[in-house]
Amino acid sequence: MNTQQTFDAGRSFDAAQYQQNASFVPALGDVILxxxxxxxxxxxxxxxxxxxxxxxxxxxxxxxxxxGDASPSMVTAAKARGLDARLIDGEALDFxxxxxxxxxxxxxxxxxxxxxxxxxxxxxxxxxxxxxAEAGGFGCVAAVRVALADAMERAGVDANGAHPWYFPTAExxxxxxxxxxxxxxxxxxxxxxxxxxxxxxAWLETFGKAQLARVPAEQRAQVLQWATARLEATLRDExxxxxxxxxxxxxxxxxxxxx
Ligand code: BEZ
Numbered sequence: 001m002n003t004q005q006t007f008d009a010g011r012s013f014d015a016a017q018y019q020q021n022a023s024f025v026p027a028l029g030d031v032i033l034x035x036x037x038x039x040x041x042x043x044x045x046x047x048x049x050x051x052x053x054x055x056x057x058x059x060x061x062x063x064x065x066x067x068g069d070a071s072p073s074m075v076t077a078a079k080a081r082g083l084d085a086r087l088i089d090g091e092a093l094d095f096x097x098x099x100x101x102x103x104x105x106x107x108x109x110x111x112x113x114x115x116x117x118x119x120x121x122x123x124x125x126x127x128x129x130x131x132x133a134e135a136g137g138f139g140c141v142a143a144v145r146v147a148l149a150d151a152m153e154r155a156g157v158d159a160n161g162a163h164p165w166y167f168p169t170a171e172x173x174x175x176x177x178x179x180x181x182x183x184x185x186x187x188x189x190x191x192x193x194x195x196x197x198x199x200x201x202a203w204l205e206t207f208g209k210a211q212l213a214r215v216p217a218e219q220r221a222q223v224l225q226w227a228t229a230r231l232e233a234t235l236r237d238e239x240x241x242x243x244x245x246x247x248x249x250x251x252x253x254x255x256x257x258x259x
Pocket of ligand 1: 106109247
């Protein structure tokens with residue numbers, strides 16, 4: 001299977017749509033950047049770098065960075081920023097002891113084969129190298145998933161197993177990392193309610209493609225409207241902002257140094 005086939009089913013992004021509807025995602029990456037604390041001269045893989053907004057911060061810190069993403073459109077957008085951007089499938093990494101650190105923000109939940117991802121990252125790191133990441137954790141966007149599933153079922157579409165995301169507990173993901181050989185220094189799942197500035201409808205159109213692909217084209221607008229109305233009734237705050245029920249898995253782990 002090639003990269004594009006692997007990342008179809010809602011996992012391939014259009015950079016223009018992403019910038020319009022989801023620019024809040026990289027804007028919220030500063031916490032995990034702080035956990036990484038990139039150092040001048042370090043060689044870093046940014047896994048799932050998107051259009052490179054956060055990658056530029058790693059470069060500004062003096063690191064040499066490869067921006068890897070599985071969406072051709074995102075890679076093109078990252079190259080336009082002057083970054084070393086490459087089409088990379090996180091579930092089939094092909095590096096050997098090449099990096100001092102692997103960093104990932106808001107991308108690992110799109111890579112459900114976490115064992116393969118972790119093994120590939122482990123191989124990609126030099127001994128002593130670190131893996132620092134943030135992604136959706138257990139319970140992430142649960143209300144959004146339920147609202148969309150309800151709307152799909154109201155339209156007569158089976159929603160079982162439709163969402164494409166990996167949202168583990170900290171305990172589960174710790175065991176995945178340890179099985180790959182990592183020492184886990186810190187791992188948590190925290191709630192982070194997240195304002196989606198373009199609203200729930202735009203969020204669903206941008207991120208819900210895998211689920212909406214199951215809905216016959218002529219019913220999609222209706223399903224989107226039902227789901228959006230349910231979400232607005234539930235998760236619209238006093239200021240009229242749509243606030244999605246995000247959780248964040250955050251961890252820092254390292255490949256043990258040679259004895
Ligand atoms: C997240 O960043 O947690 C996320 C983004 C899109 C869909 C689901 C989760």
